[in-house]
Amino acid sequence: MAEARRVSFRDGRFASRKTEEAAWRRHQAAAWLESMVGPFGLTHCPSEQEFVAALRNGIVLCKAINKIQPGVVPKVVANAPCDSQPSTAFQYFENIRNFLVAVQALKLPSFEASDLEKDNLDAGSVGKIVDCVNSLKSYQERKKCSGTYGPVKYMKSPLAPRSAIHVQSENVTLGSSTPQKCLDLTEIDAEGQSSQNVGPNMEEAIGKLQRIILDCMISCKENLNQDVLKKDPVTLVGTILSNQLEKEQFKPLLQLISPEGAATKNEPNQHIECSNSQNENRLRLLEAQESELLELKTMFQEVKVDFRSLQTQFQDDITELGISKAALGYNQAVKENRNLYNMLQEVRGNIRVFCRIRPLMNSKSISSIEHVGNDGSIMVCDPYKPQTTRKIFQFNQIFGPTTTQDEIYRETQSLIRSVMDGYNVCILAYGQTGSGKTHTMCGPSGGLSSNDLGINYMALNDLFTISTSREDVKYDIRVQMVEIYNEQVRDLLSEDTSSTKLDIRSSSNGLFNLPDAKMCPVQSPSDVMTLMLLGEKHRASGPTAMNNRSSRSHSILTVHVNGKDISGNVSCSCLHLVDLAGSERVDRSEATGDRLKEAQHINKSLSCLGDVITALAQKNSHIPYRNSKLTQLLQSSLGGNAKTLMLAHISPEGESYVETLSTLKFAQRASTVELGTAHANKESNDIRELKEQVETLKKALATKEFERSSLKLKENTVTSERTKQLPQRTPPRPRRLSLETTSSEKGSIPGKPPKSPVSAMTFNRDHGTARDKECRIDGFNRTKIHGSVIQMSPTLSEEPVGHENEKIVTTDDMVTSYQLPPDGYNQYKQSGLDTLQRTPCRSRYMGVQVSQTEEPSDAKLDKTTTSSVAKRGSHLRRSIQSSIGKLIHGSERRNTPHSAQATPAKITTNANNDGASPITTNARLRRRQSLTGLPPPSTTMSRRSSLGGKSDSSSSDRKAKTPPLMNSAAKAKRWL
Numbered sequence: 001m002a003e004a005r006r007v008s009f010r011d012g013r014f015a016s017r018k019t020e021e022a023a024w025r026r027h028q029a030a031a032w033l034e035s036m037v038g039p040f041g042l043t044h045c046p047s048e049q050e051f052v053a054a055l056r057n058g059i060v061l062c063k064a065i066n067k068i069q070p071g072v073v074p075k076v077v078a079n080a081p082c083d084s085q086p087s088t089a090f091q092y093f094e095n096i097r098n099f100l101v102a103v104q105a106l107k108l109p110s111f112e113a114s115d116l117e118k119d120n121l122d123a124g125s126v127g128k129i130v131d132c133v134n135s136l137k138s139y140q141e142r143k144k145c146s147g148t149y150g151p152v153k154y155m156k157s158p159l160a161p162r163s164a165i166h167v168q169s170e171n172v173t174l175g176s177s178t179p180q181k182c183l184d185l186t187e188i189d190a191e192g193q194s195s196q197n198v199g200p201n202m203e204e205a206i207g208k209l210q211r212i213i214l215d216c217m218i219s220c221k222e223n224l225n226q227d228v229l230k231k232d233p234v235t236l237v238g239t240i241l242s243n244q245l246e247k248e249q250f251k252p253l254l255q256l257i258s259p260e261g262a263a264t265k266n267e268p269n270q271h272i273e274c275s276n277s278q279n280e281n282r283l284r285l286l287e288a289q290e291s292e293l294l295e296l297k298t299m300f301q302e303v304k305v306d307f308r309s310l311q312t313q314f315q316d317d318i319t320e321l322g323i324s325k326a327a328l329g330y331n332q333a334v335k336e337n338r339n340l341y342n343m344l345q346e347v348r349g350n351i352r353v354f355c356r357i358r359p360l361m362n363s364k365s366i367s368s369i370e371h372v373g374n375d376g377s378i379m380v381c382d383p384y385k386p387q388t389t390r391k392i393f394q395f396n397q398i399f400g401p402t403t404t405q406d407e408i409y410r411e412t413q414s415l416i417r418s419v420m421d422g423y424n425v426c427i428l429a430y431g432q433t434g435s436g437k438t439h440t441m442c443g444p445s446g447g448l449s450s451n452d453l454g455i456n457y458m459a460l461n462d463l464f465t466i467s468t469s470r471e472d473v474k475y476d477i478r479v480q481m482v483e484i485y486n487e488q489v490r491d492l493l494s495e496d497t498s499s500t501k502l503d504i505r506s507s508s509n510g511l512f513n514l515p516d517a518k519m520c521p522v523q524s525p526s527d528v529m530t531l532m533l534l535g536e537k538h539r540a541s542g543p544t545a546m547n548n549r550s551s552r553s554h555s556i557l558t559v560h561v562n563g564k565d566i567s568g569n570v571s572c573s574c575l576h577l578v579d580l581a582g583s584e585r586v587d588r589s590e591a592t593g594d595r596l597k598e599a600q601h602i603n604k605s606l607s608c609l610g611d612v613i614t615a616l617a618q619k620n621s622h623i624p625y626r627n628s629k630l631t632q633l634l635q636s637s638l639g640g641n642a643k644t645l646m647l648a649h650i651s652p653e654g655e656s657y658v659e660t661l662s663t664l665k666f667a668q669r670a671s672t673v674e675l676g677t678a679h680a681n682k683e684s685n686d687i688r689e690l691k692e693q694v695e696t697l698k699k700a701l702a703t704k705e706f707e708r709s710s711l712k713l714k715e716n717t718v719t720s721e722r723t724k725q726l727p728q729r730t731p732p733r734p735r736r737l738s739l740e741t742t743s744s745e746k747g748s749i750p751g752k753p754p755k756s757p758v759s760a761m762t763f764n765r766d767h768g769t770a771r772d773k774e775c776r777i778d779g780f781n782r783t784k785i786h787g788s789v790i791q792m793s794p795t796l797s798e799e800p801v802g803h804e805n806e807k808i809v810t811t812d813d814m815v816t817s818y819q820l821p822p823d824g825y826n827q828y829k830q831s832g833l834d835t836l837q838r839t840p841c842r843s844r845y846m847g848v849q850v851s852q853t854e855e856p857s858d859a860k861l862d863k864t865t866t867s868s869v870a871k872r873g874s875h876l877r878r879s880i881q882s883s884i885g886k887l888i889h890g891s892e893r894r895n896t897p898h899s900a901q902a903t904p905a906k907i908t909t910n911a912n913n914d915g916a917s918p919i920t921t922n923a924r925l926r927r928r929q930s931l932t933g934l935p936p937p938s939t940t941m942s943r944r945s946s947l948g949g950k951s952d953s954s955s956s957d958r959k960a961k962t963p964p965l966m967n968s969a970a971k972a973k974r975w976l
């Protein structure tokens with residue numbers, strides 16, 4: 001309903017506007033005719049009838065057109081004078097006809113003569129007459145402006161139907177500099193030229209313009225006053241348009257119609273200019289735009305073609321990708337394989353090996369590197385002997401000549417970072433001289449100022465980053481830097497390096513360290529930088545034919561990291577960053593004098609390193625760590641529980657092929673070394689407390705053992721003295737004194753005290769005087785004793801303190817002897833027990849097999865006793881041992897075989913040897929005689945029979961039943 005009302009209202013308004021506009025146009029036409037021919041009886045606002053009636057005779061029209069174009073209507077039938085007969089309608093028709101011909105000649109819109117008939121005043125007919133008059137008006141104005149008769153234009157009602165609009169394309173004043181010119185868009189070609197040349201944009205613009213004008217008229221009408229109608233219509237429309245076009249929303253329209261118009265819209269009163277030159281300019285502009293459009297079209301076509309070809313290419317690529325997908329899958333599989341292989345190596349604890357190829361320094365050289373695979377393989381060939389077979393090596397990673405320091409560090413980062421988790425890590429740079437070891441570890445030319453920093457600096461920097469990021473753990477980082485120059489260890493962080501020759505000491509865990517080397521705490525990367533610069537400055541280097549700045553020493557940067565978290569858990573680890581001196585062929589390095597000496601030392605120590613690697617790779621029982629200072633210091637990394645990475649460096653020059661091959665072989669061998677799974681040196685608070693308890697208990701136990709053994713010795717001394725006197729008081733009686741024991745229970749019946757009032761004691765010598773001299777008291781070394789023999793020895797009375805500083809061996813199958821504390825040892829010595837060299841009765845030690853750790857030790861005291869007190873003590877020891885073993889040695893399992901290998905000190909003594917030396921036998925007999933009072937048995941008697949006092953035959957029977965132990969003679973010989 002509301003919509004209908006709105007529509008009817010709108011229609012009503014529109015009709016009313018139309019009427020008003022028609023009236024306004026009539027007024028314009030009438031006003032102009034009046035101005036041309038003088039008053040002819042029309043009012044200012046004539047009605048349609050009035051207007052038509054005034055013009056019906058054609059006289060005014062003919063006069064007006066003759067004013068514009070004189071003589072165009074040569075004969076005008078005028079009104080007859082009042083006294084004469086009035087002119088006929090036919091005569092007037094003549095006027096109209098002549099007028100219309102003249103109008104058509106001027107190419108102005110015309111009308112039909114019948115339009116002036118009374119009866120034909122239908123809608124539109126009067127409008128045509130008005131339009132015709134107004135077009136004459138426009139024509140006349142234009143003529144005034146240009147002085148010539150330009151293209152005929154006329155103003156037409158914007159409300160005229162679109163079909164009636166005929167635009168003469170060449171007359172379109174596109175881009176007129178005045179708003180009025182926009183009106184020219186409505187020009188009609190008098191000859192009815194079609195609007196075929198007008199583009200859709202133009203039509204759209206015209207439509208918009210019509211709407212604008214209509215809106216303006218309506219708004220003007222709403223504020224209509226008489227002054228508006230008095231204004232010059234052109235000025236009026238100009239004003240309207242300029243006002244409207246200033247509005248933002250019409251700017252695009254203005255641009256559309258005329259780019260120039262937009263710039264000049266503020267000149268509302270400017271008259272329409274229709275110069276040919278302007279039109280030509282516009283035409284040229286249009287042409288230019290057209291050609292531009294054509295160009296764009298061509299471009300568009302080209303882009304289309306390109307797009308199609310790209311599409312085809314894309315399709316091809318996709319098809320190709322199908323093939324490369326397989327290749328991608330293969331690469332993926334190779335990568336996964338490598339990861340798995342690396343994991344396996346990690347589990348085994350293999351020494352990881354990366355290989356870095358230095359860029360070719362001499363452009364004339366031919367490279368010996370034939371191929372570098374992304375699976376860590378490398379193929380080399382002697383370029384000067386191409387017929388030789390190619391060699392292929394496989395490593396964990398290969399870095400080509402273009403690899404940057406950052407890339408290398410990224411690959412090692414995870415390893416280095418594990419230091420913060422309590423793992424010991426060692427990174428070794430190995431390779432021939434000039435192959436880039438120092439470049440990798442310390443940066444280019446050993447300098448630290450460059451951006452291309454080496455692993456040493458980046459590693460420490462990274463450790464600091466981690467330490468600051470882990471807020472719950474407090475880290476203490478300390479740095480040591482030493483070099484091994486000419487087989488001497490020198491402190492690089494000490495101001496005077498020449499005077500600081502360091503001694504390598506073995507520590508409680510069997511490894512070597514440098515307690516005297518300066519340990520510098522570092523708080524920040526800048527501290528590290530300062531220290532490294534100092535170390536670099538002090539490091540021995542010199543020019544050789546192979547390298548201008550050749551390192552003449554092995555440098556070892558050790559970073560000690562101690563961490564403690566908020567719950568008291570501690571970790572302790574160290575990172576060794578080793579830049580080895582390069583192996584060199586002295587003929588190539590042209591080393592002489594000091595350089596030659598240095599080269600010899602370097603090559604020797606590297607050869608020792610090679611021996612150690614080979615021994616480890618072959619799982620030899622003996623690893624020759626002690627052969628050089630370098631291998632001693634690297635023992636913990638090569639044979640301990642560290643994660644070790646070797647960075648093998650090679651020079652690609654063909655001239656260095658032999659060295660390259662040697663480096664690759666060495667690295668390959670190193671990669672086969674299995675260290676076992678690395679363990680973190682971490683302890684929880686509980687474990688630490690337990691360990692401390694164990695330590696305290698061990699100390700207490702050792703003290704007790706010492707006290708007890710002292711008491712026993714004293715007791716034994718007294719007893720043996722008494723025994724000496726015994727033969728005089730007690731009649732001699734046969735007595736079995738030897739307690740055969742591969743098991744102690746055999747010798748003593750449980751619950752039954754031994755028959756002898758004296759506990760059998762033997763003192764077990766350690767393995768020869770040479771070894772004994774090396775022994776030291778250090779830590780808690782253990783000795784396992786498998787099987788033991790208990791013998792009552794009469795010599796105890798003779799030589800009661802013959803072997804006091806030896807091990808006290810119990811009858812347990814496996815007994816641990818604890819080292820005495822130094823003060824205990826001194827007491828022990830002072831008490832006169834240190835009579836190591838005076839043991840006459842080695843043959844009495846039977847079936848004692850001793851396995852000891854590599855660490856040599858003095859003052860090991862073993863005690864053999866069958867007493868129940870000793871048994872209880874051994875039980876206590878065993879339980880503590882097992883708990884200590886679980887706590888401590890669980891993580892040291894890896895060290896055990898190596899330590900054992902390092903000092904193959906398995907010594908088997910079998911005292912059950914009848915082939916004992918005559919000295920031992922005599923001594924035994926003497927002891928037995930003194931103990932029992934019996935005469936010495938015949939030499940043909942077996943030991944058992946003699947002890948048992950049995951006949952020869954019985955003894956021989958026994959002998960048959962119990963054959964002597966194997967190798968006894970040989971082992972006895974060892975002891976002699």
Ligand SMILES: Nc1ncnc2c1ncn2[C@@H]1O[C@H](COP(=O)(O)OP(=O)(O)OP(=O)(O)O)[C@@H](O)[C@H]1O
Binds near residue numbers: 359
């Ligand atoms: N990856 C590399 N990129 C660019 N230059 C390198 C690279 N590796 C080494 N160099 C350059 O090669 C030369 C020798 O390198 P560097 O001194 O590190 O060898 P080196 O193996 O430590 O030798 P030496 O054992 O004699 O000390 C230096 O000038 C170094 O800058």
